[in-house]
Amino acid sequence: MSETTNDLILTHVQDAVGVITINRPKTLNALNVETLLALEAALTGFEQDPQVRVIVLTGAGDKAFVAGGDIADLNSRQGLAHYREFAEVIHRVFRRFEVCDKPTIGAINGWALGGGTELLLTLDIRLAAEEAKLGLPEITLGLFPGAGGTQRIIRQVPLCRAKELMFTGDQITAQEAVQIGLINRTVPRAALMDEAMTLARRIAEKSPITLKLLKRTLRDGADMPLSAAIGHEQAMIGLVLDSQDAHEGCSAFLEKRKPQFTGR
Structure with a gap:
């Protein structure tokens, strides 16, 4: 096993599996530009590492996978600045996960709201703690999902359910997320990383x-x-x-x- 950290993102490699942990538990692992760039760097490192065959992504702490973006930061921006300074970065980083040639697994350890749900939509396989909550609550702030979420979710779950989630901003349970095909299955929180690693090792044995x-x-x-x-x-x-x-x-x-x- 090897382990590195830049405070915002933790990484380690075990049994041909690279694990990325978003490490901002005090902000519920909210995404800002600095965190996104660190996340991209971690992904690049694992993509280029021939010893890594599968990548697992999770969040630090027991409350959140990613609870969304930084609302105060969004409130301070006008459209053009947002487009140039944040939107381009988050779209690029999320697309990098989506087109990654190595299988990716999300271990959703808590809230995955807004950008958190948009991020998991880019991952190949998604396991969630039984207590996890998911959703796209941007409409309650007078916004809508802007990190690819509007387009990815309508390609992955029934259109009427996708619209309901985005129009209401309601959170759904992990069990409801399984029912609509947003995640693969739920796992007891204490077993989440073990389950994700077991699955990752099985895939890592393949060509x-x-x-x-x-x-x-x-x-x-x-x-x-x-x-x-x-x-x-x-x-x-x-x-x-x-x-x-x-x-x-x-x-x-x-x-x-x-x-x-x-x-x-």
């Missing part, structure tokens, strides 16, 4: 190159008509079959042994 190409197939295909997406899939599985890992996996199956994937 890194195949996971990378699978993620690209899913991501790119989602924006294509079905006929084009099927053709894209056909091309991508052809690339997979050029990898050593594909033949290692098939050989291991035939030889009744566990495959040893190297990412080649």
